[in-house]
Amino acid sequence: MEENAVIHYMPYIVIFNFVVVAALLVVFGKITTSRELTSGVPGSRQNVGEFVLDFFVGKAREIGDVKAVTVVAPFLATCFLFILFSNLLGMLPLPVLNNPPTAFYSVPLGLALCAVAGTMIISGVFNGLAGAIKHLVWPNPLQFIAEITDVLSLSLRLFGNIGGEHMTLVLVMTAVPIGIPLILHVLGLIPAFVQALVFTLLTTSFIAGAVHHEHEEEEEHHERLAEDKEAAKSEIERPPVFEGEPATGIQSAGQASPG
Amino acid sequence: MNGVLLALITTIPIGIGATVSALSMRRISVSAIEGMTRQPEIAAQLFTAMLIGMALIEALCIYSLVVALMLAGNIKM
Numbered sequence: 001m002e003e004n005a006v007i008h009y010m011p012y013i014v015i016f017n018f019v020v021v022a023a024l025l026v027v028f029g030k031i032t033t034s035r036e037l038t039s040g041v042p043g044s045r046q047n048v049g050e051f052v053l054d055f056f057v058g059k060a061r062e063i064g065d066v067k068a069v070t071v072v073a074p075f076l077a078t079c080f081l082f083i084l085f086s087n088l089l090g091m092l093p094l095p096v097l098n099n100p101p102t103a104f105y106s107v108p109l110g111l112a113l114c115a116v117a118g119t120m121i122i123s124g125v126f127n128g129l130a131g132a133i134k135h136l137v138w139p140n141p142l143q144f145i146a147e148i149t150d151v152l153s154l155s156l157r158l159f160g161n162i163g164g165e166h167m168t169l170v171l172v173m174t175a176v177p178i179g180i181p182l183i184l185h186v187l188g189l190i191p192a193f194v195q196a197l198v199f200t201l202l203t204t205s206f207i208a209g210a211v212h213h214e215h216e217e218e219e220e221h222h223e224r225l226a227e228d229k230e231a232a233k234s235e236i237e238r239p240p241v242f243e244g245e246p247a248t249g250i251q252s253a254g255q256a257s258p259g
Numbered sequence: 260m261n262g263v264l265l266a267l268i269t270t271i272p273i274g275i276g277a278t279v280s281a282l283s284m285r286r287i288s289v290s291a292i293e294g295m296t297r298q299p300e301i302a303a304q305l306f307t308a309m310l311i312g313m314a315l316i317e318a319l320c321i322y323s324l325v326v327a328l329m330l331a332g333n334i335k336m
Binding site for chain 2: 153
């Protein structure tokens with residue numbers, strides 16, 4: 001009887017937990033920025049916020065375009081923190097909040113669609129509408145299929161890891177309520193962090209691929225070649241180091257042969 | 260096609276997927292640990308790269324797991 005009630009109310013539970021995770025994100029943001037940020041010694045809460053955001057600002061800087069950092073870094077931080085909090089929601093011992101929203105396929109599908117749509121919008125912002133369409137069509141006319149497979153792979157990876165963990169937990173708890181579920185919870189902590197990280201890093205690489213032009217890559221390549229040539233020229237001017245050693249090598253070989 | 264035949268066929272995708280992905284992850288973990296042995300100071304970067312590689316290959320195994328689960332009828336999207 002109880003299981004029918006749970007299955008009947010499951011969509012509402014998923015939506016409720018989704019709203020709970022969003023509220024937790026807002027509370028996290030409020031806590032880490034609750035005092036003045038630019039004066040005085042940073043406290044421990046600000047340190048946590050800076051540690052989290054520093055990682056994503058660094059990743060956004062690696063994309064290469066300086067203008068992109070203010071647009072991309074909050075997007076990546078939101079993706080990571082939402083998936084992380086939502087996965088960790090499954091660790092709670094409370095009855096309704098036990099079900100992480102990412103364990104049901106609609107939520108990871110929505111997240112993956114947002115990530116790929118965000119990629120296309122960001123490429124539209126930086127390269128213009130013509131550049132965005134050219135990115136979908138140019139080197140290979142069927143390139144837009146890569147976007148579709150990106151959606152599928154991102155969503156299925158996240159759903160499979162977290163939803164599979166959740167399904168295993170539910171099945172084990174109907175059989176053995178005490179003891180073994182604890183081990184599964186502990187083992188489930190690692191995929192919780194790793195899947196959030198992998199989702200964010202893959203979104204970063206998609207954005208990097210969408211923002212870079214071809215001629216920008218050639219310019220960077222030419223700059224690197226020029227730097228290498230200058231370094232090689234400066235090495236030739238230095239005198240060679242190993243001048244005395246070959247003689248000692250022959251002498252020692254000569255001494256070794258009678259023995 | 261119901262009953263025992265479907266239950267037996269359900270084990271094929273996950274069996275092949277898990278075996279092949281485990282054999283591929285062997286190479287990743289071996290080279291990551293060898294690299295950490297040679298240069299312990301970049302162990303954190305190697306660990307991150309190893310995790311990302313493993314997650315990408317694990318995703319392929321999970322696609323076959325989803326197929327197996329859909330065959331078993333325990334999941335309705």
